[in-house]
Amino acid sequence: MLGRQGLGMHGRWRGNDLHSLGSWTMETHLALPVTSAAPAHRGQVSRDLLIVASVTVAMFLFSVTFELREWLTEVTHPLELYQIDELPLTFAALSLSLAWFAWRRWRQAEVELRLRITAQRALVERETQYRALFMENLAGNALATLDGALLLCNPAMVQILGLRTGEEALSRNLGDFYADPEAWVQHREALAQGEKLDIPLLELRSANGRSAKVIARILARPAPGKVTELQVYFADITELHLTQKELADTLRENRLLSQEYLLVQEEERRNLAREMHDELGQCLNAIKLDAVSICALSKGVHPEIERSAAAVVEISSHVYAVVRGMMQRLRPAALDGLGLRDAVSDLVDQWRRRTTGVSYGFEADGDLSELDELTNITVYRLAQECLTNVAKHARATHVYVGITRSGPSQVRVSVRDNGCGMDLNAKRNGLGLVGLRERVEALQGRLELSAALGAGVHVTAWLPLTGRD
Secondary structure, three states, X not given: OHHHHXXXXXXXXXXXXXXXXXXXXXXXXXXXXXXXXXXXXXXHHHHHHHHHHHHHHHHHHHHHHHOHHHHHHHHHHHHXXXXXXXXXXXXXXXXXXXXXXXXXXXXXXHHHHHHHHHHHHHHHHHHHHHHHHHHHOOOEEEEEXXXXXXXXXXXXXXXXXXXXXXXXXXXXXXXXXXXXXXXXXXXXXXXHOOOXXXXXEEEEEOOOOOEEXXXXXXXXXXXXXXEEEEEEEEEEOHHHHHHHHHHHXXXXXHHHHHHHHHHHHHHHXXXXXXXXXXXXHHHHHHHHHHHHHHHHHOOOOOHXXXXXXXXXXXXXXXXXXXXXXXXXXXXXXXXXXHOHHHHHHHHHHHHHHHOOOOEEEEEEEOOOOOOOHHHHHHHHHHHHHHHHHHHHHHOOOEEEEEEEXXXXXXXXEEEEEOOOOOOOXXXXXXXXXXXXXXXXXXXXXXXXXXXXXXXXXXXEXXXXXOOOO
């Protein structure tokens, strides 16, 4: 009974069920006895027992009045040879046995009726639950024939398809709502072979002309009568898809802005480094030369002036070294003069001279001479930041830097050490790795970081070479 009237049990619905669900009603088709019928049932039993007792007493009075036993004796006396006179007692025993049999069957029927009522109540409750799940589900649920003719839709499916009522859906075909008719032909052929379709993104064209994006699951299930029906489940992700598209557009714009920002930043650094070299550097050299002249002229004549001039020479040399370091950090001169390969090699040599007890390895494969400006500076800054982090935190004894031109459209940068490692799940306050990731992702590249405590850190970046001037 539930298989034909319940939701989702066997897939076959009667006409009155389609009409009731099409108008969004939640009627129950199973009628149950009400509790007030129990006293009436007991009253009927009492009346029936009273009738039995009355009939028995009346029969007894009738027999006494007309002396039926004596009459039966006279009638059956000639047949005593055949023991016919024993039949009344036999019939009485048979009557009692039949009465006992009927009582036993009545008790059995009562128990069975109670079980049936309990099962029927549970059936109605389960059917109500299934109806509630079907009707109130946020996802669209529908039943259709193997050809796509819709048999039943819940309100969510009606909304997704852009229909007004569930009854309107009964005259439509599922394939009519496909934005790509060829996709429906392929899906129908696959379903006819018994396949289950899980579609991560399906575009629909609703009845009101609105485009809808859904996650779909369609499967073919045999219904009662060996008729195959389609069970259709749609989850509307139109708003989510639009949000994702907006986020993707925003991310693309942010990457373009990041690229422009990096270009402007590097240009400002280049100009600042040039100004410091041309102006501040020349001034410091002039001060140093004048101090050297003063020191030479006052030597042996004015000891105080000689000491002051020597101090000026020392201070100007120190300031010039500081300025030169700042210029190197602002814009590596080797990158402009030597190219990417030699500039990174020179950077590794600088760290080799600064740190003792640490061996450095460097390899560069492929043609690195034709990379664009932004890729060059990104690769250099990546190696520079990684080497700085190794010197500050790693306590490593070996560091490797590798740059590989992997094909015409990608550069891979790899920096690894054998230091103390790090916990990738721990909260970090530094911005070095964050800045590196932003630089790489601004170029639509990919940065991977693998590390473990006591096992060192391995940083790998893949930078595409297409799509930039």
